[in-house]
Each structure stands twice: as C-alpha cells, then as structure tokens.
Amino acid sequence: MKRPKLNITNTLFLTLTPIISVLGLYFYFSHEVFEWRYVFLFFIFYVATGISITAGYHRLIAHRAYQANPLLKLFYLLFGAAAFQNSALKWAQDHRIHHNKVDTDLDPYNAGRGFWFSHIGWIFFQEDTEMTFDKDLQKDKLIQWQHRNYLFIAVFIGIFMPTLLGWLMGSLVGGFVFGAALRIVFTHHCTFFINSLAHIWGKQTYTDENSARDNTILAILTYGEGYHNFHHKFQGDYRNGLKWYHFDPTKWLIQTCSAIGLADKLKRVPEEEIFRAxxxxxxxxxxxxxxxxxxxxxxxxSLRLRLEETQQKFRALKLEYKNLKLELASAKHEKVEEMRLRLQVAKAEFRAAYRHWKLYTRALGNNA
Ligand SMILES: [Zn+2]
Ligand SMILES: [Zn+2]
Structure with a gap:
C-alpha cells in the first residue's frame, strides 16, 4: 500500500491554530482587561460559520435537502468559507463520498480507522490531487465562484472581519483571539466530532448497516448534526433531529427561512418509512x-406487521382528514365528523399495536 503523504498546509493550519489561540489568550489576559463583548463576538462568528457548514455546506449543498434563495446561499458560502473547512465544492464532494462509501477504505474519514483518523488525521493526509466533482456541483456558478476565491473569502470573513470588529470595539487582539483563532478551533473540532464520535458513540436507532450513531450531546455541540444514524439512513431529509423536541437548530433555521420565503422544497422522508426502519x-x-x-x-x-399496518392506516386517514377539512370549509360538516371518528379509531388501533409491540419485545429482552 502506498504510504500516505503529509499535507503540510493542512497540518500546519490545524496544529498552529490551537497554539496561536492559547498564546493569544495568554497575551490578551496579561495585557488587557477582560471584556465580555469579545466572547459575544466569538459566539456570533461561531454560530454564523458553524451553521453555514451544517445548513449550507451539508444539508443544502452536499445533500440538496432543500432549495435556498441565492442570498441565503451566498451567506452560507461566505461564512462557510470562514470556518476554514475547504471550499463548499470540495467539502460537499468529500461528504457525498463519505455517505456512498461509508466505513470502507474509500470513505475519506472512515471511522473504522479509529477516532483520531476520522476526527482529524484524514485532513493531515488529504491529497492535493484533482477530484472529480458531481455535475450539479460543477454547474453551480455560486459554488464555483466560492471555490475559486475560497482562500481570499476565508481570510477576509474569517480573520480580517472579526479582527477589524475587535479593533472597532476597542481591542484588535481581543477581536483576533476570540473572533478568529479560538473560534476557528472550536468550529473545527465540533464539525470533526461528526466524523469521529458520531460514528462511535450513541444509538443505532434506524440502521446498523453503517457505524453512524444518534447522539444528543453531539447534537447540542453541532447544531443538530448529532442525530447521525437517522441522517445516514435518510440523508435526503432536511431534518436530522426528527422530533420537534430534538435539538436541531439547523432544522429550525431551515424552517424559519422557509416561513419567510428564503428557502423552499424542504425534503421529508415519509413518516411511515422512518417508523418502519x-x-x-x-x-x-x-x-x-x-x-x-x-x-x-x-x-x-405478526405483531410487527400489525403495527406497520395500523400505522400506515392511521397516517393515510390523517392525510385524508386534513384534505377533506380543507375541501369542506365547515369543520362541523357531517363528512368531516365521520372522518374524525374513523381517524380516532385508527389512532387507537395504532397506539394499541405499538403498546403491544413494546411490551412484547421488552418482555423478550429488547431494551432498545
Ligand atoms: Zn457520517
Ligand atoms: Zn451528510
């Protein structure tokens, strides 16, 4: 096997940024009086760059899970570059390969090669060879523009802008250390956890055909990307946290953008399919x-089949009921009332089947 060559630029960047952050913090605290406003600056850039990776690079560009207004996409591309994780073009292509070849030698961040490799090691050895990009990525003018100007945008938005803002706020060092250096390190490692920990630690709720795991703690650190088992099973869905209470700020951002007309065509896998899995x-x-x-x-x-059958019936009736209500303006209409009753019965049947299933499988020792 060919010995992998060290990518000097990546290695230096990933090792120097934490060192610069620590030295910068030391310099800041020994020369200046601490002020919270720089922590606020850190937070603003941390969220803007991090969520541009998750909602932009990941769910919009790599998975095409929804469509975004060009202005929103431009925001993602500008602030995504400032996260210093490559251009959207390369990031998305690498990520698509990760999904298609997950856990194999062709997976760029194969978790089977251990925590450190999938977390950061793969970037140290990332080859500078030309990649072949998917047609949709090649054809996208905005993505191509960001790719050509990646370094300039990254330095301008990711380093120059927070430093300048810091200077305007009273401390150039404060702006650089909190808004740029430390923030880059934090954003890096939170994203990297998805490639490493989210393939090692957590539950395999929907599939065990790959190593991806659902993990709420990681979801908190990564704007909702921690529901990685769901994501690997249903990668086209714009949600990673399925339930409304799942901590998925990326999903909430996409929903908000959709409500104000900045995003549309949000893809959702049918509930029946998710439940079946x-x-x-x-x-x-x-x-x-x-x-x-x-x-x-x-x-x-037979319990499983009954469960699937009642669930399917309940979902179908729910949809029918919704449509009928829209069709017949009066909610008190006889037909609507009749349908409501049928829906209630179907719901009761589904709940009973689910309870039966849970009790039975638990009795047989399934604690899942
Ligand atoms: Zn993964
Ligand atoms: Zn993905």
Missing amino acids: KVRMQKKRLLQKRDWKHEYLEAVE
Missing part, C-alpha cells in the same frame, strides 16, 4: 440477542 431495527436487535428463543419469531413478526 425503527421497528425493523428493534426486531433485528431482538433477534441478535444471544438468548433469543426462536419459537417467538412468528409472534414477533
């Missing part, structure tokens, strides 16, 4: 138990 995974885990008793297989399978 979850239940199948629960069954699979049950069957993998060492003390699994084969005589229960038929019962488990």
Whole structure:
C-alpha cells in the first residue's frame, strides 16, 4: 500500500491554530482587561460559520435537502468559507463520498480507522490531487465562484472581519483571539466530532448497516448534526433531529427561512418509512440477542406487521382528514365528523399495536 503523504498546509493550519489561540489568550489576559463583548463576538462568528457548514455546506449543498434563495446561499458560502473547512465544492464532494462509501477504505474519514483518523488525521493526509466533482456541483456558478476565491473569502470573513470588529470595539487582539483563532478551533473540532464520535458513540436507532450513531450531546455541540444514524439512513431529509423536541437548530433555521420565503422544497422522508426502519431495527436487535428463543419469531413478526399496518392506516386517514377539512370549509360538516371518528379509531388501533409491540419485545429482552 502506498504510504500516505503529509499535507503540510493542512497540518500546519490545524496544529498552529490551537497554539496561536492559547498564546493569544495568554497575551490578551496579561495585557488587557477582560471584556465580555469579545466572547459575544466569538459566539456570533461561531454560530454564523458553524451553521453555514451544517445548513449550507451539508444539508443544502452536499445533500440538496432543500432549495435556498441565492442570498441565503451566498451567506452560507461566505461564512462557510470562514470556518476554514475547504471550499463548499470540495467539502460537499468529500461528504457525498463519505455517505456512498461509508466505513470502507474509500470513505475519506472512515471511522473504522479509529477516532483520531476520522476526527482529524484524514485532513493531515488529504491529497492535493484533482477530484472529480458531481455535475450539479460543477454547474453551480455560486459554488464555483466560492471555490475559486475560497482562500481570499476565508481570510477576509474569517480573520480580517472579526479582527477589524475587535479593533472597532476597542481591542484588535481581543477581536483576533476570540473572533478568529479560538473560534476557528472550536468550529473545527465540533464539525470533526461528526466524523469521529458520531460514528462511535450513541444509538443505532434506524440502521446498523453503517457505524453512524444518534447522539444528543453531539447534537447540542453541532447544531443538530448529532442525530447521525437517522441522517445516514435518510440523508435526503432536511431534518436530522426528527422530533420537534430534538435539538436541531439547523432544522429550525431551515424552517424559519422557509416561513419567510428564503428557502423552499424542504425534503421529508415519509413518516411511515422512518417508523418502519425503527421497528425493523428493534426486531433485528431482538433477534441478535444471544438468548433469543426462536419459537417467538412468528409472534414477533405478526405483531410487527400489525403495527406497520395500523400505522400506515392511521397516517393515510390523517392525510385524508386534513384534505377533506380543507375541501369542506365547515369543520362541523357531517363528512368531516365521520372522518374524525374513523381517524380516532385508527389512532387507537395504532397506539394499541405499538403498546403491544413494546411490551412484547421488552418482555423478550429488547431494551432498545
Ligand atoms: Zn457520517
Ligand atoms: Zn451528510
């Protein structure tokens, strides 16, 4: 096997930024009086660059999970560059390969090669060879423009701008250390956790065909990207945190942008499909138990089928009910009332089937 060559630029950048941050903090605290406004500056740039990676580079450009107004896309491309994680073009292509070849030698950040490799090591050895880019990325003028001017944009927005703002606020050093150096290090490692920890630590709720995990703590650190098992199973969905209470600020941002007309065509995988994957995974885990008793297989399978059937019926009726209500303006209309009753019954049947499934599988030792 060919010995990988060290990428000097990447290695120097990734090792020098933490050193500069520590030295900068020391210099700042020994020469100036600490002021919270620089922490605020850190936070503004941390959120703007981090969410440009998750909502822009990742969900919009790499996965095309929704469409964005050119102004919103431009914001993502400017502040995404300031995160110093490559141009959107290269980032998205690498990420698509990660999804397609996950856990193999072709996966750029293969988690099978250990924590350090998938976290940061792969960037040290990233080759400068020409990549082949997908057609949609090649054709996108804004993405191409950002790629050509990546370094200039990154330095201008990511270093010059916070330093200048710091200077205007009273401390050039404060602006540089908090808004640029330290912020770059934090944004880097939070994103890197998705490639490393989110493939090692957490639950495999929807699939075990790859190493991706759902992890709420990581979701908090990464604007919702920690629901990585869901994401690998349903990569086209604009959400990573499925439930409304799942901490997914990227999803909330996309929904807000959609409400004010900056984003549209938000892709969602049908609930039935997601539910089916979850239940199948629960069954699979049950069957993998060492003390699994084969005589229960038929019962488990019939419960699962009943569950899928009642869920499907409930979802279909819910949609029908919604459409009927829109069609017939009066909510008190006889037909609407009748449909409401049918929906209630279907819901009760689904809930009963789900409860039955949970009790049965729990009794057989599935704690999933
Ligand atoms: Zn992944
Ligand atoms: Zn992805």
